[in-house]
Amino acid sequence: MPRAGLDADRVLDAAAQVADREGLGALTVARLAAELGVKPPSLYNHVQSLDALRDGLTRRGYRELLDVSRDAAAGRSGRDALHALAHAQRDYARAHPGLYAAMELPVAAQSEESRRIGGAYVNLILAVLRGYGHEGEDALHHVRVLRAALRGFVSLELGGGFGLPLGVDRSFEVLLDTLHAGLTLGGHAPRGENG
Numbered sequence: 001m002p003r004a005g006l007d008a009d010r011v012l013d014a015a016a017q018v019a020d021r022e023g024l025g026a027l028t029v030a031r032l033a034a035e036l037g038v039k040p041p042s043l044y045n046h047v048q049s050l051d052a053l054r055d056g057l058t059r060r061g062y063r064e065l066l067d068v069s070r071d072a073a074a075g076r077s078g079r080d081a082l083h084a085l086a087h088a089q090r091d092y093a094r095a096h097p098g099l100y101a102a103m104e105l106p107v108a109a110q111s112e113e114s115r116r117i118g119g120a121y122v123n124l125i126l127a128v129l130r131g132y133g134h135e136g137e138d139a140l141h142h143v144r145v146l147r148a149a150l151r152g153f154v155s156l157e158l159g160g161g162f163g164l165p166l167g168v169d170r171s172f173e174v175l176l177d178t179l180h181a182g183l184t185l186g187g188h189a190p191r192g193e194n195g
Contacts, residue, residue, distance in 0.1 A: 006036065011046045012056050019057060019098025027054070027098070054102055055111045061099035062117040065092050069124055077131040079180045085128055086150055086176050093154045100158075104151065132183040142183065149179060 014035045019027050029050055033040040047053045065088070072088035073081045093100040107115060122143055129139045129146075153175055155161075162168050 006038065006042075006046060008046045011036065011043060012053070012060065015053050016057060016060060016096070016099055019102065020096050021098070024054070024057070024098045024101040027057075051109065054105060055109070055114055057099055057102035058105055058110055058114045059117055061096065061103045062114065062121055064096070064099065065089065065103070066117065066121045066124065068092055069121070073124065073128060077128075081128045081131060082146075082180055082183070083176050085125065086172075086179075089150050090154050090157075090172065093158060097158050100154070104155075129183070134183065145182075146179060149175060 011032070015027055015032055018031055018035050022031075027050075029040045029043055032053070033043055036043070047056070068091070069085050069088040072084040076084050103118070107118070110118070125143045125146060126139050129142050132142075134142050153172060157168055162171070
């Protein structure tokens with residue numbers, strides 16, 4: 001019988017807190033049970049498996065990232081939209097590193113719902129790329145480039161991979177300016193801008 005006050009949402013909330021505070025790798029059924037003050041078997045009344053729990057974190061992460069990214073990019077185009085989208089992703093990753101890591105889990109391990117929400121995030125990136133003149137298959141390649149560049153930078157930053165005594169914020173701006181320049185060369189000048 002499920003414990004009073006404990007439900008699937010509360011379990012997912014606690015899982016997100018553990019993942020954000022201690023890292024996604026620290027999230028186990030035993031660790032989550034300790035966080036909630038219950039015995040591990042009682043969690044299975046609310047979640048099917050650790051993989052299902054991680055998939056729930058993936059969904060939550062994509063939903064939240066999609067919301068903040070849409071808000072940031074709304075009404076913007078070209079360079080401004082790119083910068084807004086990138087800063088929203090970086091800020092989200094800094095605030096929720098465990099949820100951000102859950103979005104890096106292999107697509108094959110994700111549920112259909114997680115893939116659908118992830119697809120909505122890709123569609124947002126595609127909308128930004130349309131401002132650069134990228135469409136169809138070309139745009140999808142550029143989505144991969146943007147995602148790889150942003151995730152790579154943010155993952156290195158979160159993991160302490162930047163050791164030189166240089167401002168990381170300035171390096172992030174250089175990355176975005178480089179991406180903007182490459183996107184402009186590959187398509188056309190962003191609408192409403194001179195490049």
